[in-house]
Amino acid sequence: MTTTTRQPSHSLTPLVVPLLAGGLVMIALGVYGRVHTPTGFAVGPAGFSAALPMKAWLTTGAFVLAFVQVVSALSMWGRLGISIPPAVHRWSGRLAFLLTIPVAFHCLYALGLQYDVPRVLAHSLLGCFFYGVLTAKLLALPKRGLPGWSLPVLGGLTFTLLVGLWLTSSFWFFTTIGLKI
Template sequence: MIGAAVAVALGVFGSVHEPTGEVPWQRPFPSIYAMKVWFSLGVLLLAALQLCTALWMYGRLGLRARPWLGPVHRASGYLAFVVSLPVAAACLWAMGFQSYDARVLTHSILGTMVYGAFVAKVIVVHSRRLPGWAIPAVGGLLLATVVGVTASSALWWIATFGLPR
């Protein structure tokens, strides 16, 4: 419920905030879109690392878990979160929650859901009362939202306009 509240709060903020059209932290990128594409690709790469390390830790790759695997999984998750923040802030501040076509509406919804799913994952990871399937379920939801939001933005941009320079 807390994760859902975070997602709704972000969506409401994005809907009522007057978009500025620009952000000061896009430098050294030539445009806000270039910054968002490159950072989003970084988040997607880190999410892939998260998936691989999670599958390895849960014994789904047929490999013996190594002692460094947990710290690598946590570090890549923290880094993915940090790298995503300038993108999310640019989306909310400069563009707001938009719905002028299906792709943009999907992107806006999934973008707010990413942070709701992140909050839910943090809560589940630190809870001792939940069943064992809760962590992979919430982690899978977070991964699905990250893939969806990236597909509806950065990957769409690359397919439409090519890699930003």
């Protein structure tokens, strides 16, 4: 009787469904943002003076939590020499995602996908890509047999897209309008 040791698969097959779903999310958000007639208002800015400060501060919170995500991921992958509990990574990601929901809702429902100002076009496209890549990452997490590079690449892309969103929104707001609450 011979026993064979099964080697972990490094096939791209487990990534097909997450990447397709992420692509569909990107397209759906972009199409909705373009065909939906913007209302001009959406989420009540509870505790904030207006919608723009709400969006700037919630995005900044997600931006800060994204750095926690990077540091905790590096720790989990043994790249820092310190141990951060995996729960820190999970909960910082959950909180970052939750902070982006009212912002994305307001952007899509109240403003739609805009293309007349380059910064706003970049911001609109970054938002669609952010949620698409995040979808792919979250759907890929429970998959077995993924190539070792897939989760770090998807996580890195998610982080990079959130940084781009922050630069084209909150950073712009704070440097143009000020630190209003």
